[in-house]
Amino acid sequence: xxxxxxxxxxxxxxxxxxxxxxxxxxxxxxxxxxxxxxxxxxxxxxxxxxxxxxxxxxxxxxxxxxxxxxxxxxxxxxxxxxxxxxxxxxxxxxxxxxxxxxxxxxxxxxxxxxxxxxxxxxxxxxxxxxxxxxxxxxxxxxxxxxxxxxxxxxxxxxxxxxxxxxxxxxxxx
Amino acid sequence: xxxxxxxxxxxxxxxxxxxxxxxxxxxxxxxxxxxxxxxxxxxxxxxxxxxxxxxxxxxxxxxxxxxxxxxxxxxxxxxxxxxxxxxxxxxxxxxxxxxxxxxxxxxxxxxxxxxxxxxxxxxxxxxxxxxxxxxxxxxxxxxxxxxxxxxxxxxxxxxxxxxxxxxxxxxxx
DNA sequence: GCTAAATCTCTTAGTGACTAAGATATATAT
DNA sequence: ATATATATCTTAGTCACTAAGAGATTTAGC
Numbered sequence: 001x002x003x004x005x006x007x008x009x010x011x012x013x014x015x016x017x018x019x020x021x022x023x024x025x026x027x028x029x030x031x032x033x034x035x036x037x038x039x040x041x042x043x044x045x046x047x048x049x050x051x052x053x054x055x056x057x058x059x060x061x062x063x064x065x066x067x068x069x070x071x072x073x074x075x076x077x078x079x080x081x082x083x084x085x086x087x088x089x090x091x092x093x094x095x096x097x098x099x100x101x102x103x104x105x106x107x108x109x110x111x112x113x114x115x116x117x118x119x120x121x122x123x124x125x126x127x128x129x130x131x132x133x134x135x136x137x138x139x140x141x142x143x144x145x146x147x148x149x150x151x152x153x154x155x156x157x158x159x160x161x162x163x164x165x166x167x168x169x170x171x172x173x
Numbered sequence: 174x175x176x177x178x179x180x181x182x183x184x185x186x187x188x189x190x191x192x193x194x195x196x197x198x199x200x201x202x203x204x205x206x207x208x209x210x211x212x213x214x215x216x217x218x219x220x221x222x223x224x225x226x227x228x229x230x231x232x233x234x235x236x237x238x239x240x241x242x243x244x245x246x247x248x249x250x251x252x253x254x255x256x257x258x259x260x261x262x263x264x265x266x267x268x269x270x271x272x273x274x275x276x277x278x279x280x281x282x283x284x285x286x287x288x289x290x291x292x293x294x295x296x297x298x299x300x301x302x303x304x305x306x307x308x309x310x311x312x313x314x315x316x317x318x319x320x321x322x323x324x325x326x327x328x329x330x331x332x333x334x335x336x337x338x339x340x341x342x343x344x345x346x
Numbered sequence: 347g348c349t350a351a352a353t354c355t356c357t358t359a360g361t362g363a364c365t366a367a368g369a370t371a372t373a374t375a376t
Numbered sequence: 377a378t379a380t381a382t383a384t385c386t387t388a389g390t391c392a393c394t395a396a397g398a399g400a401t402t403t404a405g406c
Binding site: 039040041066067069070073074077092093094095 | 391392393394395396400401402
């Protein structure tokens, strides 16, 4: 096999492996939501709150891609479950900040322990330098996916015949 | 900062970076489904069909975590949209294989082009050897997440007081 | 200051994908 | 043959979602 062809095969393998693990990650999330007894998007919002801290309802809608109406429902359910609190912004009383209730959020966090343990085991075999490579990749990957999302959204308003000619890899098998 | 502490910080950073990119990946998928005009889980099934090839309805239910009843609906919609075909197994006529219609699937594939391009750009800066490291990580990661999912499912039937003592990292901020 | 426009969240009505339970059809075991 | 198991589909009911617009508050223009 030629040098470049070997790389192409490697890239394809990598892409598929990442797709698989990403799909399994989604499934893990679904299972967590199931076990925790909350809806999938409720859990997703908890995750965002964990990562971003205290955020407004509007920002939550933006990040999740849901309508503000749907977010009202999400926050209603989470608040009822005691997982978050609504906090009105005193400077701009239109805004509602959503904040996690730390103790209650711990209960949800428990369900991520199997994942953390599994990942710890995976990470363990890598040297610090290798981990830095992985971190660099994850960071760049995030930026890439973000850019791709924007590009895709841009594609919506572009009529098909005006779209840049996109070559698609053929299906396997 | 001590040697081990530096690693702990690195691990945490890595975990968060991966969570972020994974969340953005989910959002990309939602956007694709949106643009393609099909439901999220319909797209997920298309993805599985792409990765696994021709699979039975039951297997689809297994992999997605949906009930067989839900899968009937998914396949009905996908078939109506001309994206897949039902094919009865001639050896076991209870089984229904679901197969992608290649030409139609291409249309869906188009929406992954921005992602492929973004990823290509990210991958480009890595040497073959570095890519092999990433592949190894993705493969191991997949296995880890799979195992974690099973472990979590096992946790459901274990009453809280009998669960192994799980230590949870504290929340940031 | 006062009015109009903008911004942010919530409400309402309607839609659609999901689950649970059981029906149907086919296969396997005794 | 009969019973049990397996694979998919059907039905009824539930729940989260969207679209549209209603409050409530802030900002801009005069």
